[in-house]
Amino acid sequence: MEEHVTETAPHPFDPAIEILLDRAEQFCADRRTRLTDIRRLVLGLILQSSTPVGAYDLLDRLRDQHRGAAPPTVYRALDFLADQGLIHRIERLAAFVGCGHMLECDHGGHCGHRAQFLICKRCGATQELEDRRIGEALSDAAARAGFAVEQSTIEIEGICAACRTMPEDAGSKLRAVAPRVG
Amino acid sequence: MEEHVTETAPHPFDPAIEILLDRAEQFCADRRTRLTDIRRLVLGLILQSSTPVGAYDLLDRLRDQHRGAAPPTVYRALDFLADQGLIHRIERLAAFVGCGHMLECDHGGHCGHRAQFLICKRCGATQELEDRRIGEALSDAAARAGFAVEQSTIEIEGICAACRTMPEDAGSKLRAVAPRVG
DNA sequence: CTCTGGTCGGTTATATTATAACATTGTCTG
DNA sequence: CAGACAATGTTATAATATAACCGACCAGAG
Numbered sequence: 001m002e003e004h005v006t007e008t009a010p011h012p013f014d015p016a017i018e019i020l021l022d023r024a025e026q027f028c029a030d031r032r033t034r035l036t037d038i039r040r041l042v043l044g045l046i047l048q049s050s051t052p053v054g055a056y057d058l059l060d061r062l063r064d065q066h067r068g069a070a071p072p073t074v075y076r077a078l079d080f081l082a083d084q085g086l087i088h089r090i091e092r093l094a095a096f097v098g099c100g101h102m103l104e105c106d107h108g109g110h111c112g113h114r115a116q117f118l119i120c121k122r123c124g125a126t127q128e129l130e131d132r133r134i135g136e137a138l139s140d141a142a143a144r145a146g147f148a149v150e151q152s153t154i155e156i157e158g159i160c161a162a163c164r165t166m167p168e169d170a171g172s173k174l175r176a177v178a179p180r181v182g
Numbered sequence: 183m184e185e186h187v188t189e190t191a192p193h194p195f196d197p198a199i200e201i202l203l204d205r206a207e208q209f210c211a212d213r214r215t216r217l218t219d220i221r222r223l224v225l226g227l228i229l230q231s232s233t234p235v236g237a238y239d240l241l242d243r244l245r246d247q248h249r250g251a252a253p254p255t256v257y258r259a260l261d262f263l264a265d266q267g268l269i270h271r272i273e274r275l276a277a278f279v280g281c282g283h284m285l286e287c288d289h290g291g292h293c294g295h296r297a298q299f300l301i302c303k304r305c306g307a308t309q310e311l312e313d314r315r316i317g318e319a320l321s322d323a324a325a326r327a328g329f330a331v332e333q334s335t336i337e338i339e340g341i342c343a344a345c346r347t348m349p350e351d352a353g354s355k356l357r358a359v360a361p362r363v364g
Numbered sequence: 365c366t367c368t369g370g371t372c373g374g375t376t377a378t379a380t381t382a383t384a385a386c387a388t389t390g391t392c393t394g
Numbered sequence: 395c396a397g398a399c400a401a402t403g404t405t406a407t408a409a410t411a412t413a414a415c416c417g418a419c420c421a422g423a424g
Binding site: 091092116118120121127129131133134136137138140141142145146147148149150151152153154155156157158159160161164 | 273274298300302303309311313315316318319320322323324327328329330331332333334335336337338339340341342343346
Binding site: 216218220221250251252254255258262 | 400401402403404405
């Protein structure tokens with residue numbers, strides 16, 4: 001059978017992303033978990049994309065740098081990254097984005113409870129919010145129903161500010177790709 | 183080539199559900215759409231369940247009363263019912279529930295924009311909310327971001343009031359099946 | 365150092381959810 | 395009835411996700 005050489009260039013991403021990846025690695029180390037090569041690659045690929053990425057898209061891209069990757073390879077990495085709070089799953093898109101708070105090292109790794117996402121139907125980009133009022137209104141409503149909240153999914157679909165300012169037919173889907181985190 | 187006898191008992195559901203189905207039929211008629219036999223069956227099956235139902239579960243149940251049903255049969259019915267605002271899709275579960283406002287004939291058929299769902303992890307039941315404060319907080323936050331909202335998905339997972347009052351090991355998954363709408 | 369237990373990832377197969385595409389049948393309307 | 399459009403039948407396949415089992419590797423205990 002094949003030798004599973006992981007043909008990973010040591011730092012295949014933009015410097016800005018590598019910095020985030022280094023921080024993520026440190027974050028994991030602090031929590032006694034490991035951001036392994038595969039996990040780091042997957043996280044990098046997600047951060048590199050301007051829009052949420054599906055698992056199989058991710059798999060295709062991963063294969064460029066890691067031969068022999070299969071669906072479980074990607075899903076395991078995604079599960080890990082989500083557990084650590086480094087990424088979010090956008091339910092409506094069955095796709096993944098980096099957590100907008102990855103940088104803020106004071107978050108407990110569980111910002112997932114209260115994040116909200118604005119999903120643009122035109123350009124596909126998502127923006128992460130963490131609106132206090134939404135969170136509170138939601139907690140209150142749940143409390144009134146006697147309901148113990150564990151996790152919430154709040155996803156708002158519509159048209160983003162950038163896309164609203166340009167005509168519908170403009171090639172907004174082709175706008176420059178840039179990391180969306182920050 | 184089979185003869186496609188639709189072996190539908192005229193009123194296979196509980197009287198309480200049949201009443202809802204009759205109203206739904208009238209609601210559709212008012213909007214110049216048709217709640218056909220298949221659509222009515224699918225809606226009935228959804229209303230009959232105490233928990234959200236997956237499309238393929240629905241397909242299995244549908245086949246008892248409608249031979250030859252295939253995935254598109256179910257998905258077309260689901261698309262129609264969702265378009266009419268008679269059901270909601272719970273994204274986190276990839277499953278469907280009746281709209282809690284189906285009865286209130288003053289709703290424009292598009293309550294979907296602002297509904298929230300409490301999903302119990304223990305018993306699987308969902309409760310539909312329509313909390314004004316959540317909706318407003320959300321609209322405000324979106325407006326501040328310059329975002330034009332078209333649809334929102336708000337799903338809260340946790341433990342419902344009923345399940346919280348009983349020990350974890352109680353067979354809460356087996357509680358009596360009763361229509362959840364109302 | 366070596367053993368050992370657990371984590372990580374490879375590999376194959378399959379489950380689950382959803383849609384494409386085209387043919388056929390049904391229904392309304394003039 | 396004829397024509398148009400809506401609804402459904404039918405077959406095939408796409409897209410997303412997990413099960414199950416195995417071997418490699420690593421970290422800590424002794």
